Amino acid sequence: MAGRGKGLLVPILVLALWEMLSRAGVLPIETLSRPTDVFAAGIAALFDGSLFVSTFQTLQAAFVGLCISIMLGVPVGLLIGISPTARLTAAPSFEAMRPVPPVALIPLSLLIFGFGVSMEAAVVGFACVWPIMIATTAAVGTVEGRLEEIARALEMTTFAYAKKIVLPATLGRIAVGVRVAVGIALVVAVTVEIVVNPRGLGYGMIIAQQSLRSDLMYAQLIWIGFVGWFVNGLLMRLDDTVLSRFNVAGAEQ
Amino acid sequence: MKRAVLALIFPLLLLGAWQLAASGSLLSPAYFPAPSRTFEALYQSIISGSLWSPLSATAVRMLEGWVLASLLGILLGSFIGSSRLGREFLQPSLEFLRPFPASAIIPAAIMLLGLSNQMAIFVIAFGSVWPVLLGTLHGFSAIEPRLKEVASTLEMRPIHYLFKMAIPSALPDIFTGIRISLAIALILAVVVEMQAAQPGLGQNILLAQRMFRSPELYAGIIVLGVFGLFANRSLNVIEMYFLNWKDQR
Numbered sequence: 001m002a003g004r005g006k007g008l009l010v011p012i013l014v015l016a017l018w019e020m021l022s023r024a025g026v027l028p029i030e031t032l033s034r035p036t037d038v039f040a041a042g043i044a045a046l047f048d049g050s051l052f053v054s055t056f057q058t059l060q061a062a063f064v065g066l067c068i069s070i071m072l073g074v075p076v077g078l079l080i081g082i083s084p085t086a087r088l089t090a091a092p093s094f095e096a097m098r099p100v101p102p103v104a105l106i107p108l109s110l111l112i113f114g115f116g117v118s119m120e121a122a123v124v125g126f127a128c129v130w131p132i133m134i135a136t137t138a139a140v141g142t143v144e145g146r147l148e149e150i151a152r153a154l155e156m157t158t159f160a161y162a163k164k165i166v167l168p169a170t171l172g173r174i175a176v177g178v179r180v181a182v183g184i185a186l187v188v189a190v191t192v193e194i195v196v197n198p199r200g201l202g203y204g205m206i207i208a209q210q211s212l213r214s215d216l217m218y219a220q221l222i223w224i225g226f227v228g229w230f231v232n233g234l235l236m237r238l239d240d241t242v243l244s245r246f247n248v249a250g251a252e253q
Numbered sequence: 254m255k256r257a258v259l260a261l262i263f264p265l266l267l268l269g270a271w272q273l274a275a276s277g278s279l280l281s282p283a284y285f286p287a288p289s290r291t292f293e294a295l296y297q298s299i300i301s302g303s304l305w306s307p308l309s310a311t312a313v314r315m316l317e318g319w320v321l322a323s324l325l326g327i328l329l330g331s332f333i334g335s336s337r338l339g340r341e342f343l344q345p346s347l348e349f350l351r352p353f354p355a356s357a358i359i360p361a362a363i364m365l366l367g368l369s370n371q372m373a374i375f376v377i378a379f380g381s382v383w384p385v386l387l388g389t390l391h392g393f394s395a396i397e398p399r400l401k402e403v404a405s406t407l408e409m410r411p412i413h414y415l416f417k418m419a420i421p422s423a424l425p426d427i428f429t430g431i432r433i434s435l436a437i438a439l440i441l442a443v444v445v446e447m448q449a450a451q452p453g454l455g456q457n458i459l460l461a462q463r464m465f466r467s468p469e470l471y472a473g474i475i476v477l478g479v480f481g482l483f484a485n486r487s488l489n490v491i492e493m494y495f496l497n498w499k500d501q502r
Contacts, residue, residue: 007345031364085259092260093267099481101440104455104474106447107462111470112284183352191356191440195447202357209360217360228352 033215042219050204051223058193058200059227061117062185065124069181072125073132074174078162080133081140094133102127102188106195116199120192127188128181135177139170179235186228201227286468294468295475308476311442311453314370315484318377319438323431326382330389331415331423340394351387355380355437356444363449373445380441381434388430392423428492435488439481454480 015035021027022034033041045051080087080094105123113119143166151161193202201224208217268288274280275287282290298304333339333347358379366372396419404414420427446455458473 006341010342011346088256088259089263093264096264096482097478099485100474100478101436101443101481103440103443103447104458104477107458107470108474111462111465111467186352187354187356190354191444194356194359195444205357205360209364212364214361214364217364221357221361224357225349225353228354229349232352 031214033218037215038218041215045219054201054204058189061120062124062189064121066128066181066185068125069128069132073129074136077133077136078166081137082162098130103191106192110196115197120189120197123192124185124188128185131180132177136174139173140166143169175239179239182235186231283465283467290468291471295472307454307457314373315438315442318374319381319435321378322382322434323385326385327389327427330386331393334390334393351383355441359448368449373451376445377438377441381437384430384433388426389423392426396422432488435484
């Protein structure tokens with residue numbers, strides 16, 4: 001508790017100093033609103049519901065994009081991990097596509113889908129598929145070698161081997177990849193909204209900036225920080241429970 | 254040899270199918286132009302030299318922001334990481350800022366600095382400073398305590414301790430941060446070009462989309478991918494040079 005108090009001290013001091021300098025007229029209020037004004041604007045946006053609507057829109061696009069990347073990344077990652085032929089054939093192409101900055105696909109996605117959830121989710125999906133695919137492929141490498149022999153002895157098909165043995169054995173590690181992807185998903189969703197897409201928190205900030213409502217803009221900026229922090233914390237806890245379950249299951253075998 | 258053949262089969266088949274589908278007008282040329290048209294657009298921009306000025310604008314902008322972020326990150330990180338007080342008071346705030354979407358700072362930066370190149374550099378540096386800063390912090394807090402004892406026995410001056418022991422020991426963590434921040438710097442360079450009308454590849458592909466010139470759009474994406482790969486590989490070479498002492502044990 002004392003450690004947390006120390007961590008809070010610096011931000012509180014900075015805010016107090018900001019408020020005082022602003023009231024003393026040192027800081028320009030048009031571009032750097034006072035913390036109290038920002039707080040008031042944030043509360044107002046919370047109560048009229050606009051902040052919740054835009055938060056929902058952002059999270060929705062991030063979630064859809066994440067689902068796309070899981071549906072693509074996990075099967076492809078399993079295939080590449082299990083079959084050496086698939087790895088030699090497809091992995092170099094994926095390695096060539098991975099360094100493309102996801103934001104470079106914003107114009108392409110806009111061209112294909114137009115404004116809306118789909119174009120945002122497509123860009124999020126492209127950004128998130130790589131960490132999930134890499135985590136899945138790497139996880140296949142950690143599967144106990146004897147399990148593959150068992151599968152061969154039982155004359156399982158590759159599909160059955162992937163579904164019944166590899167997937168359950170790698171789920172914990174895949175979850176780690178998904179957690180990395182969630183952080184990326186939120187960042188990319190907000191970025192797409194700031195650049196082109198007229199919906200969500202990113203667009204809300206751009207509108208506030210263009211209508212010179214700097215108090216509302218900073219309120220949304222801080223809110224985005226809290227959303228990111230909250231989602232991150234939630235996943236951290238989820239991850240702990242998921243991982244501990246799988247580790248316990250692994251230890252019992 | 255067999256590896257190379259296998260690695261080429263997949264993209265060639267894909268591109269071949271795409272080319273056939275496009276020439277059979279199964280795919281709309283407005284969204285999915287034939288690969289040959291994309292490569293022609295790419296070839297033309299190289300031949301005519303129209304590729305180099307936006308590419309160098311993006312590269313310079315990215316490098317400026319990234320170098321600034323790396324220097325600031327290492328400086329602040331080693332400063333905060335060396336003192337227990339600094340860690341206790343500042344690390345929670347920094348950890349709070351870590352998951353923050355860097356591009357969300359763009360509206361605020363436009364408001365403060367206008368649609369200028371300074372704004373672009375500021376956004377890139379602000380966004381890519383966190384991985385370096387937190388990597389350096391982590392590296393400094395993980396320094397072997399015995400190194401500090403050795404330094405105090407040898408009566409090393411703090412500045413010598415910093416450059417001969419602390420920074421080399423934290424260097425692997427610092428490089429991890431620098432690598433992540435390079436990717437972020439490229440992303441943000443493209444984003445600010447799109448959002449704030451700064452000349453560069455990001456603006457070019459957005460303009461190509463607005464004029465429905467899809468081959469140029471695809472060509473721009475390819476160039477950005479190749480450039481990203483090149484930047485990452487160059488960093489590998491630098492990292493090998495600085496960290497080769499690690500393998501010589």
